[in-house]
Structures are given as C-alpha cells and as structure tokens.
Amino acid sequence: MRHLIAILLQNEAGALTRVTGLISTRGYNIESLSVAPTNDPTVSRVTLVTIGSDAVIAQINAQLLKLVDVVAVDDMTSGDHLARELLLIKLQIAAENVDAVGGLLRRVGGRVLSSNPSSFIVELTSTELEIGEFIANVGAFGEIVEVVRSGVLGIARANPRLHAVK
Numbered sequence: 001m002r003h004l005i006a007i008l009l010q011n012e013a014g015a016l017t018r019v020t021g022l023i024s025t026r027g028y029n030i031e032s033l034s035v036a037p038t039n040d041p042t043v044s045r046v047t048l049v050t051i052g053s054d055a056v057i058a059q060i061n062a063q064l065l066k067l068v069d070v071v072a073v074d075d076m077t078s079g080d081h082l083a084r085e086l087l088l089i090k091l092q093i094a095a096e097n098v099d100a101v102g103g104l105l106r107r108v109g110g111r112v113l114s115s116n117p118s119s120f121i122v123e124l125t126s127t128e129l130e131i132g133e134f135i136a137n138v139g140a141f142g143e144i145v146e147v148v149r150s151g152v153l154g155i156a157r158a159n160p161r162l163h164a165v166k
Contacts (some may be wrong), residue, residue, distance in 0.1 A: 002031075003057045004083055004154045006162050007046040007064060008038070008071040015069035019046060022063055028052055032085075032151035043071055045162075049152050074162040076154045086150035087131045088113070091120040093142030101141050108134055119145070128152060 009015050016035060023030055032049035050057070061073045076083075087110075093101060095117050105111060110124035120142070124134055135147065156162070 001054060002049065002051050004076045004152060005048050006074045006076055006154060008162060009044050009046050010069045010071060011042055011044050012069050018067050018069060019064060023050060023060060026060060034151040034153055047153050072162050076156060080157045081154050082157060083152050083154040084125050085128050085131055085152050087124045088148040089122055090146040091142045092145055093117050093120050097141040101138060104138060
C-alpha cells in the first residue's frame with residue numbers, strides 16, 4: 001500500500017540522511033521526498049511517499065521516532081488529508097497550438113509562466129494522477145522538453161495531527 005508520511009525533523013546536519021537511511025536500509029524505496037522549513041526555524045517538515053504494508057510502515061514510523069532528530073511522525077494515509085504536487089513543464093510548441101494549450105491549462109487550473117512557443121513553460125498544482133494525465137495530454141500539442149515535479153505535499157484537513165511539543 002502507498003503511504004504518505006509526514007515527519008517533523010530538527011534542522012541539524014545529517015538529520016535527513018538518517019531518516020532516508022533508516023527507510024532504505026529496510027529495503028523500501030522513497031518514491032517522493034519533499035523537505036522545507038516550518039514556521040519554527042529549528043524544525044523542517046519532511047513529506048515522503050513509500051510503498052509497504054501497514055504493519056511494516058508502522059514499524060518504520062516507530063523506529064523513526066527513536067531517531068534523535070525526529071520530533072514527530074504521522075502516516076497521513078490513515079486520516080483525512082489533502083495531497084498536492086507542483087509541476088513545471090517546458091514545451092516546444094507551434095504558435096498555432098498556444099491557444100489549445102492555454103485551454104487545456106484553464107480546464108485544469110494551471111497557468112503559463114513563459115509564453116514563448118520555443119520555451120513554453122507552464123505551472124500546475126494538482127494531484128499526482130491529474131498531473132500525470134496533464135503531461136500525457138499536453139504532449140499532443142508539442143514536444144516536452146523538461147518536466148520538474150515537486151513531489152507530494154500533504155496536510156491534514158482537521159486539527160494538526162503533527163506538531164512539535166515545546
């Protein structure tokens with residue numbers, strides 16, 4: 001099963017390496033990884049996606065909590081949450097396809113960042129599935145030059161389930 005795991009981590013050198021090392025040494029691949037500071041400058045939030053059974057992921061989460069740098073862990077898969085990914089994609093398109101790509105972007109809520117047909121860059125924030133579909137569809141209008149994806153970010157809909165205790 002696919003798991004979306006959120007981790008609060010102290011901003012210390014090597015902290016992220018210890019987290020990813022713990023997961024990879026157990027034979028699990030990290031499919032998506034995103035790290036950024038939180039509103040507390042001493043803590044970063046890690047959002048990662050991996051695949052494993054519920055029991056194994058629960059064991060990994062318990063082991064993560066034993067790491068000195070880990071403040072909190074939440075397997076968001078089990079709760080009501082929102083998950084989104086950011087896509088930046090560069091295309092080479094014919095001038096006559098600019099309007100068609102613009103129409104596709106309006107339907108999915110994306111926007112044009114650079115409208116030069118030889119380096120047409122668009123931005124889309126959506127679910128992984130919708131981004132995958134967009135990439136497949138937009139390729140019909142021109143050549144895909146470069147694809148940059150942020151990895152999944154997730155947030156609980158209800159009260160924060162993940163917080164640092166001070």
